[in-house]
Amino acid sequence: MDSSFDIEAFIRQRKQTRVVSDLLYENASDYLTTLGALIRPQMIFGEYLQGAPRGSGREAQHAFKEFTALYDSTANAEPFRLLQELDVPLELLSTAPRLYPHEYDVRLESTGKVIRVTSPTRWVVGFDGFSLQRFRHIIKDPNRSTAELLRYVVHYLMLFYCVNRAPGLGRLLLGLRFPVSFEKLGEFGSMPFCVVGSPITSHLPEQDTILRSTEIAGNDTFEELIDVADIESMDDAVKQRLLRAIAAV
16 A cells, blocks of 8 residues: 555545536536426426426427437336336426436455445436435335335436437536536446536546545545646636635635
């Protein structure tokens, strides 16, 4: 293990990371809330959604057919193993988009210890009230409620489908330097998720640093770190705000 671990420098970098992440999250959330009107499942699916106005019959029928195919290919497979067909009209409990932490696991080579890593500069988009943390819990619960699992699968697939059909939303967020991508997350099989990035990237330090940090904290979690040099090299209005925030730490 590296005996030159500088705990004071590490703590400072963590504080800087947290300040920057909070600001980026605030900006991304505001943009997503403002542009959320472009995610319009009621307009796309019409009478196939409960309480939605009647839309174009042919277009709504085509959209529902595509969504059903997406649902069947995802929900019937691991880890969901849902055999239920979709009931019409579908009930959506929420259509307000929200950002949830982007997390993944890293296994340390020296100890085999599995660390849950969080990105401070990327987030998964879901509907309000449908957190990824709860979704993970449902999947792993052997006594899970099939009805609740179905609701989560339908809501996340619905958001993916609607964002994928609204390329203007992605272009607008990209112009604001918060790019949108579609990814699969390790614990959720083939389910596609919508992920929002930010103007800067974050990274993992050497595994010895991760190990020392988790040992000191007494837990198995770690947050990626930002590099001040990445902010200093930015060439837009966000740069000065982030630098002022770091200087105040």
